[in-house]
Amino acid sequence: MALALPDDVKVQIRLSTRHSDIALPEDPGALLVPTSLRRIALSSLVNNLLHNEKPIPFEFLVNGQFLRTSIEDFLTQNGISAEATLNVEYTRALIPPVHTTSFEHDDWVSSVDVLSLSSPAGVWSNTVVQSGQERILSASYDGLLRVWNLSGDVLATSSPPNNGGRITSLKTSRWLNEKKIVAAGLDSVVRVYKYDDDTRTITPSLELYQHKWPVEDIAVHGPSNKILAASADGTVGLFSGTAKDAPAAPANLLPNSTAASNKRQKLSKPDRTVPARGALTTLSGHTQGVSATIFKPDDATVAYSASKDHTLKTWDLTTSSVVDTRTTAQSLLSLAALSKVNLLATGTSARHITLVDPRASATQIAVMTLRGHTNGVVSLDTDPSSDYGLASGSHDGTVRIWDVRSVRAGVGSEGQIGESIYTIQRDSAGGKHIPSHGEGYKVFSVKWDREVGIVTASEDKRVQINRSQ
Amino acid sequence: NIDPESLLPKLPSPEELKPFPTTCAAIFRGHEGRVRSVSVDPTGTYLASGGDDGYARIWEVGNGRQVWNVKLSNDEPVDTVRWRPGKDASILAAAAGEHIYLVVPFAILSPDMEQSSRDVLDAGWGYAASKPSTETNGVTKEPPSRWTRPGDSMEKKGVLVQITVRKEVKVIHWHRRGEYFATVSPTGQSSAVAIHALSKHLTQLPFRRLKGLPQSAQFHPSKPIFFVATRNSIRSYDLAKQELVKSLQPGAKWISSFDVHPGGDNLIVGTYDKRLLWHDLDLSTKPYKTLRYHQEAIRAVAFHQGGLPLFADASDDGSLQIFHGKVVGDLMENATIVPLKVLKGHQVKSRLGVMDVDWHPREPWCVSAGADGTCRLWN
Numbered sequence: 001m002a003l004a005l006p007d008d009v010k011v012q013i014r015l016s017t018r019h020s021d022i023a024l025p026e027d028p029g030a031l032l033v034p035t036s037l038r039r040i041a042l043s044s045l046v047n048n049l050l051h052n053e054k055p056i057p058f059e060f061l062v063n064g065q066f067l068r069t070s071i072e073d074f075l076t077q078n079g080i081s082a083e084a085t086l087n088v089e090y091t092r093a094l095i096p097p098v099h100t101t102s103f104e105h106d107d108w109v110s111s112v113d114v115l116s117l118s119s120p121a122g123v124w125s126n127t128v129v130q131s132g133q134e135r136i137l138s139a140s141y142d143g144l145l146r147v148w149n150l151s152g153d154v155l156a157t158s159s160p161p162n163n164g165g166r167i168t169s170l171k172t173s174r175w176l177n178e179k180k181i182v183a184a185g186l187d188s189v190v191r192v193y194k195y196d197d198d199t200r201t202i203t204p205s206l207e208l209y210q211h212k213w214p215v216e217d218i219a220v221h222g223p224s225n226k227i228l229a230a231s232a233d234g235t236v237g238l239f240s241g242t243a244k245d246a247p248a249a250p251a252n253l254l255p256n257s258t259a260a261s262n263k264r265q266k267l268s269k270p271d272r273t274v275p276a277r278g279a280l281t282t283l284s285g286h287t288q289g290v291s292a293t294i295f296k297p298d299d300a301t302v303a304y305s306a307s308k309d310h311t312l313k314t315w316d317l318t319t320s321s322v323v324d325t326r327t328t329a330q331s332l333l334s335l336a337a338l339s340k341v342n343l344l345a346t347g348t349s350a351r352h353i354t355l356v357d358p359r360a361s362a363t364q365i366a367v368m369t370l371r372g373h374t375n376g377v378v379s380l381d382t383d384p385s386s387d388y389g390l391a392s393g394s395h396d397g398t399v400r401i402w403d404v405r406s407v408r409a410g411v412g413s414e415g416q417i418g419e420s421i422y423t424i425q426r427d428s429a430g431g432k433h434i435p436s437h438g439e440g441y442k443v444f445s446v447k448w449d450r451e452v453g454i455v456t457a458s459e460d461k462r463v464q465i466n467r468s469q
Numbered sequence: 470n471i472d473p474e475s476l477l478p479k480l481p482s483p484e485e486l487k488p489f490p491t492t493c494a495a496i497f498r499g500h501e502g503r504v505r506s507v508s509v510d511p512t513g514t515y516l517a518s519g520g521d522d523g524y525a526r527i528w529e530v531g532n533g534r535q536v537w538n539v540k541l542s543n544d545e546p547v548d549t550v551r552w553r554p555g556k557d558a559s560i561l562a563a564a565a566g567e568h569i570y571l572v573v574p575f576a577i578l579s580p581d582m583e584q585s586s587r588d589v590l591d592a593g594w595g596y597a598a599s600k601p602s603t604e605t606n607g608v609t610k611e612p613p614s615r616w617t618r619p620g621d622s623m624e625k626k627g628v629l630v631q632i633t634v635r636k637e638v639k640v641i642h643w644h645r646r647g648e649y650f651a652t653v654s655p656t657g658q659s660s661a662v663a664i665h666a667l668s669k670h671l672t673q674l675p676f677r678r679l680k681g682l683p684q685s686a687q688f689h690p691s692k693p694i695f696f697v698a699t700r701n702s703i704r705s706y707d708l709a710k711q712e713l714v715k716s717l718q719p720g721a722k723w724i725s726s727f728d729v730h731p732g733g734d735n736l737i738v739g740t741y742d743k744r745l746l747w748h749d750l751d752l753s754t755k756p757y758k759t760l761r762y763h764q765e766a767i768r769a770v771a772f773h774q775g776g777l778p779l780f781a782d783a784s785d786d787g788s789l790q791i792f793h794g795k796v797v798g799d800l801m802e803n804a805t806i807v808p809l810k811v812l813k814g815h816q817v818k819s820r821l822g823v824m825d826v827d828w829h830p831r832e833p834w835c836v837s838a839g840a841d842g843t844c845r846l847w848n
């Protein structure tokens with residue numbers, strides 16, 4: 001028979017991975033495989049080579065693209081000859097995260113954080129967070145913090161602060177460890193709370209005054225008890241979470257500092273006073289509001305900040321000075337560090353995510369641009385199980401999952417272009433199409449936790465949890 | 470044979486003129502009835518709005534969240550809201566009926582910002598009382614306005630000053646330094662155009678007689694020149710010399726609004742007869758360009774004031790039109806005007822569409838007020 005059936009067409013592939021725990025024990029060299037193979041068959045092949053008794057689902061990247069078709073169709077679509085040897089990179093498959101549960105609130109939920117065995121605060125805790133004992137922290141525009149268990153029970157709720165008649169809406173909240181919570185919002189004050197899981201109470205322990213306009217984001221570092229606050233006043237405040245280490249609060253910012261405000265505060269009869277302190281230092285240099293700030297993951301003497309002035313700054317916290325400034329073309333709204341690949345991801349008002357290498361020369365603005373959102377990208381977090389994964393929350397009402405290895409060539413200053421792998425919709429929308437303005441469904445905050453899953457806060461007044469089953 | 474088209478200068482394509490607003494990024498819902506006016510605060514953080522429900526409201530620009538409101542009138546719409554320029558204080562001016570209110574929305578301010586804002590408004594109390602009343606032939610003249618405290622319930626919300634003038638105020642425009650603001654009461658005849666001095670709580674009427682019915686008024690961005698639009702013409706006056714400088718004839722049946730380019734030498738005019746006119750003050754008293762893009766009346770026009778070559782208009786057909794408008798310093802070269810985008814989304818209600826438009830102070834984003842009860846952010 002001279003006629004070759006499609007099944008007979010073969011191609012040489014060379015397998016590799018960037019993960020040492022799933023690397024092949026010995027190099028099989030170039031393998032000849034039928035072009036009719038798809039992901040599932042390739043996954044079995046790798047599992048066989050690994051002698052895995054319990055197969056691991058794998059994904060395959062060819063030329064920066066995930067294989068979603070047969071090899072044959074991939075070759076045809078990309079104009080690649082079957083004569084060439086294909087370099088095929090494999091990685092653990094990211095299983096589509098499905099909705100597991102939602103926690104209903106009375107008002108917009110602006111922020112979420114997770115306390116689990118592997119979450120930053122869990123790692124910094126003195127006691128081990130047992131499986132099933134994870135805690136979700138939510139902050140709302142109603143001015144309240146809530147701690148939830150995974151069954152959706154509210155274990156504790158904070159009381160609204162007595163701030164002299166100011167708005168109490170919260171924008172950001174973090175676990176500092178299993179007993180400490182930090183939160184801030186529209187009244188510009190950073191507050192530290194003691195959380196007691198036994199008595200189910202959230203009690204204010206310290207008020208930190210420095211900012212003149214709302215605090216948009218905070219970052220915490222448990223071991224040093226430090227807090228960074230990004231403010232609409234254009235500065236980043238560095239605070240201590242312990243009163244005795246902190247300087248006095250600036251008098252002009254205290255609620256009782258003005259006659260009118262003092263009168264209002266007295267009328268509201270505070271039942272206790274909370275110690276008030278100031279910032280250890282203030283990082284000045286941005287010319288507009290700061291939207292987001294993080295500590296450098298492996299070095300808490302370095303901070304990064306993203307601002308509406310279009311810049312991303314690197315700060316040396318020991319000298320309170322700017323180390324590096326990257327200027328983009330957009331208002332920057334969110335920030336996360338992919339530390340293993342030395343990239344910072346920043347979400348923009350122009351609906352995309354820009355990846356910047358803070359070490360590289362300033363001539364290159366973006367290493368990569370992730371496109372797909374249809375409104376501002378206001379929250380970012382990294383995949384706890386991969387060095388390449390990102391989750392982004394947007395005002396378009398979706399969360400998108402990205403793998404920065406999945407890219408294609410771009411043009412000009414945008415670097416390589418990436419597209420999202422999965423899109424998580426709001427369960428509250430019931431499958432209904434949400435317009436790009438996201439009215440009613442804007443996502444404000446996303447946390448990706450190894451134990452709990454992808455946890456998001458939204459204008460739909462819910463915390464939603466999605467998990468790969 | 471020369472193709473006449475080839476002699477025309479080539480206009481750049483919209484693609485080359487990015488960034489400009491293309492999409493609705495947020496909807497601000499909360500007013501009952503029409504929203505009449507919108508204004509973005511000098512920091513670009515907050516949006517103020519006023520509407521037929523008698524409320525002034527403040528929202529977070531970025532996400533459409535309402536963070537503050539006050540009811541200013543039980544029976545009259547809030548026709549205009551305008552933030553005072555400058556970042557030293559946070560003061561909102563709003564007008565309902567014949568009252569102008571000056572507001573320090575302390576609920577969204579830090580204590581020191583509240584204090585510096587209060588100081589700006591409080592400085593003028595008692596100033597008028599210390600001055601002898603104006604008398605002509607022994608008859609005490611009715612003052613053009615009264616500056617009073619609006620009463621406990623309003624003051625508790627931060628409404629600290631009420632200025633009562635003779636007729637309904639439709640337009641407020643601040644001088645860039647934040648010391649003066651002008652108001653227009655179209656039915657006010659000799660008191661139709663007023664200039665108010667904040668630190669003295671003093672109102673002056675610069676024009677004894679005005680030809681035509683005033684529609685809008687504005688200060689020149691850098692010179693002591695004041696523009697007044699009547700139904701058919703726009704006149705500029707030298708405030709120091711108290712004399713007419715120029716009279717523009719847009720050829721409009723009924724001017725609704727105008728705005729002055731930040732450079733001061735060009736202005737745009739919107740008309741109820743559906744036209745948008747660009748005037749170059751160096752060229753002629755007639756419009757340099759006439760733009761007819763709307764099916765219905767144009768109610769508001771606005772230049773970007775933060776350095777981007779953009780302007781916008783708002784129409785009763787429910788749309789906003791975004792234009793590139795580049796002014797060159799060179800006297801020999803005229804402005805380049807390119808239509809960029811039609812922004813659709815507002816519903817037309819009782820033949821009214823988009824009532825007002827304002828730009829973000831820096832970004833290529835605009836906000837609109839709709840008869841459909843919403844404000845919208847476009848980016």
Ligand SMILES: [Mg+2]
Pocket residue numbers: 734749751797799800802803804
């Ligand atoms: Mg000229």
